[in-house]
Amino acid sequence: MGTIEAEKIINRQRNFFQTGETLAYEFRKQKLTALKDMLKSYKKEIYQALKNDLNKSEYEALTTELGFLHTEIDFALKHLKNWMKSEKTETPVTHKGSKSYIQKEPYGVTLVMAPWNYPLQLAIAPAIGAIAAGNTVVMKPSELTQSTSAILADMIRATFDEGYFTVVEGAKDVSQQLLEQRWDYIFFTGSTNVGKIVMEKASKHLTPVTLELGGKSPVIVDKDAKVDLAAKRIVWGKFTNAGQTCVAPDYVYVHEKVKLKLLRAMKKHIQSFYGKKPLQNEDYVRIVGKDHFDRLHAFLADGDIVHGGNVNDEKLSIEPTILDKISWDDALMQDEIFGPLLPVMTFRSLDDVIGEMKQMEKPLALYYFGETEQKQRHVMTNVPFGGGCINDTLYHLANPHLPFGGIGNSGMGAYHGKYSFDTFSHRKSILKQTTKFDIPFRYPSGRLSKAIV
Ligand code: NAD
Secondary structure, three states, X not given: OOHHHHHHHHHHHHHHHHOOHHHOHHHHHHHHHHHHHHHHHOHHHHHHHHHHHHOOOHHHHHHHHHHHHHHHHHHHHHHHHHHHOOEEEOOOHHHOOOEEEEEEEEOOEEEEEOOOOOOOHHHHHHHHHHHHOOOEEEEEOOOOOHHHHHHHHHHHXXXXXXOOEEEOOOOHHHHHHHHOOOOOEEEEEOOHHHHHHHHHHHHOOOOOEEXXXXXXXXXXXXXXXXXXXXXXXXXXXXXXXXXXXXXXXXXXXXXXXXXXXXXXXXHHHHHHHHOOOHHXXXXXXXXXXXXXXXXXXXXXXXXEEEEOOXXXXXXXXXXXXXXXXXXXXXXXXXXXXXOOEEEEEEEOOXXXXXXXXXXXXXXXXXEEEOXXXXXXXXXXXXXXXXXEEEOOOOHHHHOOOOOEOOOHHHEEOOEOOHHHHHHOEEEEEEEEOOOOOOOHHHOHHHHHHHHHO
């Protein structure tokens, strides 16, 4: 794609945005409904695409991608009218006679850039917010999940006018070309490194951004945790999508007193979820590509494998694996793992763990397992992270009443539910002044005459 083509796409959308059609509630409602119907009627093709790209089962595709999107669209449809209303605010007595309110205004032409790990959900979910808030959308899916990228392009082309909502497919060069353009908002989900490039490019035009990035999200299992339940929820959160989840537990810090119990319980739950031979399980998600597979495979040399560790390099599949005797110097502890390898480390003092985490980059998520409320609060208050759970993993992201986003290296801004609408809306402050009277003191002559009196 060349500059001229990119400019053409944006100009077409800008012209459409300027007609003002997207401002109406009915228009937005109709487009959200069309999006919902589209996902329903392409369900089969979507399942097939996710199977091709990541070997996702229909169950996993439904629970982590399609089901999530339907909930988000329904939530937006239910609340949209309310969200769009202007908010009345107070006005101080010094402003006597006037009224104030905040009007929600769409930014205009928006760019949504998506990663490969939930290639449908992470492309469409931001678009729901953009549409609800009255923007137009250009979507750039990941080139690593080509079947999903193709089906996104097909179904969006068949459902929407390209001057309103369109998909641009392609790799890094296409992303770079798009990022050279002037956008009114950029919503990016992906790695921290590319997030920095996006922000740099956006700064040229002072374009506001949301950056949904990654990081090493820790799990802490304390000595008073319900260990078997903790193990089950950690295994579920880690190995869903073969660990290729932005908020997947990256590593576990377990109190030394319960370590053996946790390891035993995690092995038991891995077997009950994926069978004794996960590599032969037809529904077990594979690694997205050869480069990612090789990177993860090399990590198996770190520490001791206490469970799993087998790979199938033809299918690009790696067993759910638990690693012990890991240190911060090991290669797999340098960056987000983003695969089905779970290092387990031990602690004695919770405060030491907290101290260590405060020195590190702020992760996207943190999960604490333990029964004492005071300690739960202590961890939640003292470690900075995007969002997380007490006694669970991943669940916070499926609550539309909670904003989802990172902090520091794990990103900026948030979305889901109303937060998506807010993200894609400018809050325009309006003061409506009375013309029935005028207070003289605000004017220089008014002050002067009062001083003279
Ligand atoms: P990525 O950053 O490599 O790619 C994301 C998008 O950026 C793709 O569309 C890609 O084409 C484009 N891109 C890649 N290199 C580029 C470059 N040099 N210049 C411009 N554009 C470029 O990320 P990924 O590998 O697709 O996804 C994995 C990462 O995303 C992980 O770090 C994960 O934690 C993070 N992630 C975060 C969230 C979240 O919600 N916070 C969700 C999913 C994934």
